[in-house]
Amino acid sequence: MPLDLPRVAIDADYWSLRFVDQTATTCAVRKNVPLPLERSRDRGLMATVYADGGYGYAATSDLTSGGIQRALERARAWAAATASRALFDTRPLPRPAPKGNYASPSVDAPDPAPREWYELLMAESTAAAIDPRIVDWSASIEVRHATHRLVTSEGGDIVQRYRMMLPGLAATAHADGDTQTRTLNGYRGICQQGGPEVLARFGFVGAGRRVAEEALEIVLAPNCPSGRMDVLLAPDQMVLQIHESIGHPLELDRILGDERNFAGTSFVTPDMFGSYRYGSPLLNVTFDPTRAEELASYGYDDEGTRAERTFLIRDGILERPLGGAISQQRAGLPGVANARADNWNRPPIDRMANLNIEPGDKSFGELVARVERGVFMQTNASWSIDDSRNKFQFGCERGMMIENGRLAGVVKNPNYRGVSSSFWRSLAAVGDASTLEVLGTPYCGKGEPAQIIWVGHASPACVFTEVDVFGGES
Amino acid sequence: MNSPERYASLAAEQRFDAWVDALRAALAPGERFVANLAGESTDFARLNRGKVRQAGSVEQDELAIRLVRGARHAEHTLAMSGNAADDRAAIADAVAGLRAVLPDLADDPHLLLPEGVESSRTDRGGVLPAAEAVVDEVLDAAQGVDLVGFYASGPMWRGFANSEGQRNWHAAATFNLEWSLYDRADKAVKSAYAGFAWDRAAFATRMAAARERLALVARPSKTLAPGRYRAYLEPSALDEIVGILGYGGFSARALETRQSPLARMREKERLDASVSIAEDTAEGVAPGFQAEGFARPDSVGLVREGELVGALTSPRTAREFSLEANGANAQEMPEAIAMKGGELHARDALAALDTGLWIGNLWYANYSDRPACRITGMTRFATFWVERGRIVAPVDVLRFDDSVYRLLGSNLEALTREPELMLSPDSYRSRRLASARLPGALVKEIAFTL
Numbered sequence: 001m002p003l004d005l006p007r008v009a010i011d012a013d014y015w016s017l018r019f020v021d022q023t024a025t026t027c028a029v030r031k032n033v034p035l036p037l038e039r040s041r042d043r044g045l046m047a048t049v050y051a052d053g054g055y056g057y058a059a060t061s062d063l064t065s066g067g068i069q070r071a072l073e074r075a076r077a078w079a080a081a082t083a084s085r086a087l088f089d090t091r092p093l094p095r096p097a098p099k100g101n102y103a104s105p106s107v108d109a110p111d112p113a114p115r116e117w118y119e120l121l122m123a124e125s126t127a128a129a130i131d132p133r134i135v136d137w138s139a140s141i142e143v144r145h146a147t148h149r150l151v152t153s154e155g156g157d158i159v160q161r162y163r164m165m166l167p168g169l170a171a172t173a174h175a176d177g178d179t180q181t182r183t184l185n186g187y188r189g190i191c192q193q194g195g196p197e198v199l200a201r202f203g204f205v206g207a208g209r210r211v212a213e214e215a216l217e218i219v220l221a222p223n224c225p226s227g228r229m230d231v232l233l234a235p236d237q238m239v240l241q242i243h244e245s246i247g248h249p250l251e252l253d254r255i256l257g258d259e260r261n262f263a264g265t266s267f268v269t270p271d272m273f274g275s276y277r278y279g280s281p282l283l284n285v286t287f288d289p290t291r292a293e294e295l296a297s298y299g300y301d302d303e304g305t306r307a308e309r310t311f312l313i314r315d316g317i318l319e320r321p322l323g324g325a326i327s328q329q330r331a332g333l334p335g336v337a338n339a340r341a342d343n344w345n346r347p348p349i350d351r352m353a354n355l356n357i358e359p360g361d362k363s364f365g366e367l368v369a370r371v372e373r374g375v376f377m378q379t380n381a382s383w384s385i386d387d388s389r390n391k392f393q394f395g396c397e398r399g400m401m402i403e404n405g406r407l408a409g410v411v412k413n414p415n416y417r418g419v420s421s422s423f424w425r426s427l428a429a430v431g432d433a434s435t436l437e438v439l440g441t442p443y444c445g446k447g448e449p450a451q452i453i454w455v456g457h458a459s460p461a462c463v464f465t466e467v468d469v470f471g472g473e474s
Numbered sequence: 475m476n477s478p479e480r481y482a483s484l485a486a487e488q489r490f491d492a493w494v495d496a497l498r499a500a501l502a503p504g505e506r507f508v509a510n511l512a513g514e515s516t517d518f519a520r521l522n523r524g525k526v527r528q529a530g531s532v533e534q535d536e537l538a539i540r541l542v543r544g545a546r547h548a549e550h551t552l553a554m555s556g557n558a559a560d561d562r563a564a565i566a567d568a569v570a571g572l573r574a575v576l577p578d579l580a581d582d583p584h585l586l587l588p589e590g591v592e593s594s595r596t597d598r599g600g601v602l603p604a605a606e607a608v609v610d611e612v613l614d615a616a617q618g619v620d621l622v623g624f625y626a627s628g629p630m631w632r633g634f635a636n637s638e639g640q641r642n643w644h645a646a647a648t649f650n651l652e653w654s655l656y657d658r659a660d661k662a663v664k665s666a667y668a669g670f671a672w673d674r675a676a677f678a679t680r681m682a683a684a685r686e687r688l689a690l691v692a693r694p695s696k697t698l699a700p701g702r703y704r705a706y707l708e709p710s711a712l713d714e715i716v717g718i719l720g721y722g723g724f725s726a727r728a729l730e731t732r733q734s735p736l737a738r739m740r741e742k743e744r745l746d747a748s749v750s751i752a753e754d755t756a757e758g759v760a761p762g763f764q765a766e767g768f769a770r771p772d773s774v775g776l777v778r779e780g781e782l783v784g785a786l787t788s789p790r791t792a793r794e795f796s797l798e799a800n801g802a803n804a805q806e807m808p809e810a811i812a813m814k815g816g817e818l819h820a821r822d823a824l825a826a827l828d829t830g831l832w833i834g835n836l837w838y839a840n841y842s843d844r845p846a847c848r849i850t851g852m853t854r855f856a857t858f859w860v861e862r863g864r865i866v867a868p869v870d871v872l873r874f875d876d877s878v879y880r881l882l883g884s885n886l887e888a889l890t891r892e893p894e895l896m897l898s899p900d901s902y903r904s905r906r907l908a909s910a911r912l913p914g915a916l917v918k919e920i921a922f923t924l
Binding site (some may be wrong): 034035036037042043044045054055056057058060061062063064067074078085114135136170172173174177178256257258260261262264265337343345346347349374382383385386387388395413445448449450451472473 | 550623
């Protein structure tokens with residue numbers, strides 16, 4: 001086991017110990033120069049205590065019995081000190097006693113040696129150096145392993161083991177006073193659980209040259225035109241669209257006001273669940289921690305709630321929020337198992353995990369064919385949205401004009417803006433499973449203290465009508 | 475008498491010394507090391523609706539060990555437990571692991587380490603009240619209003635050591651309170667109070683000002699159509715724009731590879747002549763040394779009277795492009811950015827604005843056209859419509875999309891005289907020791923698009 005637990009002696013209504021042991025290895029080659037290998041080993045534990053109706057936590061990397069006991073006592077002291085001013089009474093909260101395990105695909109398979117990674121990355125880097133106008137380029141891989149164990153005062157004991165691959169390719173072209181960067185599905189947009197098969201799934205080998213060619217193509221392309229038109233969003237832009245304008249607004253702690261001082265509130269209010277038309281009838285959104293390769297799959301969340309696939313939006317109607325057990329109790333709403341912490345030194349809060357759009361029935365060719373005039377946009381490059389998660393503006397790396405149902409020339413700086421509460425109602429066509437990609441991001445920021453967590457998003461390509469599209473400075 | 479914060483940082487310093495000794499003992503002939511420590515002992519309290527949502531404490535020490543042999547090197551970062559025997563073993567294991575991997579790596583042509591030894595020690599210890607007492611004080615002051623906020627306090631420390639005998643230590647005990655008073659939905663006033671010593675009167679003054687402004691936020695709001703509006707940006711709003719420029723804007727590597735949004739300032743673009751920007755380490759809270767052990771100059775000029783005159787150059791970039799390193803971190807991001815003040819008295823800003831937008835905060839800035847330094851983002855919190863120098867109404871959130879070459883260039887009308895020091899509230903992974911010192915800015919027009 002990853003931790004020998006001492007006998008815990010603490011006067012509390014409930015306590016939990018959440019232990020995290022994680023390693024990461026990063027190899028990178030930039031401009032054909034190998035960057036130094038980086039490794040990390042991070043181990044620590046968070047004690048959470050409910051006492052006197054209050055809630056307290058304490059985190060430490062001192063994993064001796066004395067260190068654990070001190071953390072429990074500090075957490076208990078916080079619970080007692082703040083009980084009279086607590087936002088909610090912890091006494092009626094669930095006291096989970098889960099038992100179980102979870103493991104990523106190929107979690108125990110050996111990783112390639114650093115030498116093998118560097119050879120692979122150098123080959124892609126070398127292949128990207130195709131023209132003097134390619135002014136910067138890089139190839140990288142980050143490999144993460146983690147073991148999470150949650151033990152509760154009620155006898156709960158869960159061990160979850162993860163293996164994650166996060167490869168990246170980027171090339172930057174400069175010509176005629178302009179600079180454009182092309183990546184393979186965005187910065188760390190390819191991020192899945194599993195081993196080197198993740199790279200094969202995305203055609204990483206051999207992609208270095210294509211990424212550089214596309215960077216050159218983009219920098220020489222005309223600006224994206226302005227006007228109201230249809231957009232066909234590729235999965236590596238849908239990831240961002242889902243994340244910012246469905247995921248964050250549905251987080252129950254935002255709806256309850258916890259994030260108003262930092263990450264923001266939500267245009268969604270509790271009365272909307274069960275009746276609000278979030279999108280067109282084609283919109284089906286699931287919280288799905290069961291898709292093995294997706295980045296944020298797990299068996300239980302960090303408060304010990306068992307994770308299951310759940311519809312959040314069905315046929316366009318909003319059904320339930322992204323809220324863990326504590327938020328569910330506070331709001332009186334059903335939720336999902338999404339109380340998550342990014343490490344041992346941060347407490348669980350409501351987070352996205354895997355948030356997916358279910359595929360429709362249109363092939364990619366059919367999606368293009370239904371657009372009379374519009375832009376096919378690939379790979380998120382810029383994102384900004386208001387604190388209620390409503391007014392957004394997003395930009396992509398690469399655009400292709402669609403004219404009379406056919407893909408035409410490449411355009412640069414494709415941007416679009418809209419309002420979440422109306423944008424999803426303009427969803428006009430959803431791609432089938434052949435257009436779906438399983439992507440995500442390891443960098444979702446939120447919380448006080450702040451946390452950056454890994455989330456997965458699987459999406460098909462989708463068409464939206466009458467969108468406000470524009471390009472860069474003329 | 476030593477405070478608990480000072481005891482904590484002195485104890486951390488002793489641990490660091492022991493870890494450096496263990497590192498030295500683990501070296502084989504021909505090997506060198508570079509070590510960096512980042513640690514803290516922090517109390518956090520998260521507040522919502524005038525109550526405590528989540529409170530706790532975090533103790534952490536993270537030691538980054540770089541093993542160097544010739545021109546080959548690799549790094550291993552460890553969470554340290556504070557138990558001497560366990561930590562010595564972890565360090566020995568890490569060094570052995572790095573030693574085993576070095577033969578598989580190539581020589582690094584861009585490795586640059588200091589040739590001399592420049593040790594230093596700073597301890598900006600404060601005296602901080604117990605976090606529980608501050609929480610009580612803040613919530614008492616928020617009676618009758620909807621307060622949501624966050625308090626973080628405690629000592630932080632950064633250490634550097636290398637096998638050549640250089641040793642640098644930087645400790646600071648700070649508090650950082652950020653809070654918002656909400657009237658309704660997204661209509662709120664955000665305030666901040668940060669420093670080295672909690673002053674009850676200073677906090678009370680800020681809370682009183684926030685309550686006064688909340689009364690203005692409570693007025694019926696005004697919805698503005700997209701268009702171009704005259705605007706005054708408070709320092710906290712300008713911070714969002716200068717903050718996004720920090721992502722690659724002043725980076726020597728980004729400038730050399732034409733990826734910096736300010737790259738065109740090396741050709742024809744200029745900011746207004748009133749704009750001067752520097753990395754003023756001496757005026758901030760960041761350590762005076764960086765990860766390879768180079769000392770940071772007190773000040774590095776970046777923009778002088780509207781012209782780009784410098785860049786943040788890391789040792790690696792210096793080697794790659796034959797430049798002089800100037801104490802920058804590996805990301806070449808500012809940690810103590812400072813903009814010179816102008817001629818406008820802050821008390822005259824409302825009158826100078828006359829009619830337009832008074833913007834208290836901007837939010838979620840990002841580049842919409844990086845080479846053109848065009849940035850989009852949102853207004854947030856206390857943003858008001860002003861007519862003839864008087865606040866009329868709070869404004870519903872607006873999206874701006876405009877170029878910094880206009881905002882701080884052709885359309886910049888004035889900067890306020892006294893720049894405001896803002897300690898970074900960032901707490902991703904660990905609390906950040908960084909600051910910004912910025913004035914307010916009066917802008918002839920800003921393009922709002924949504």
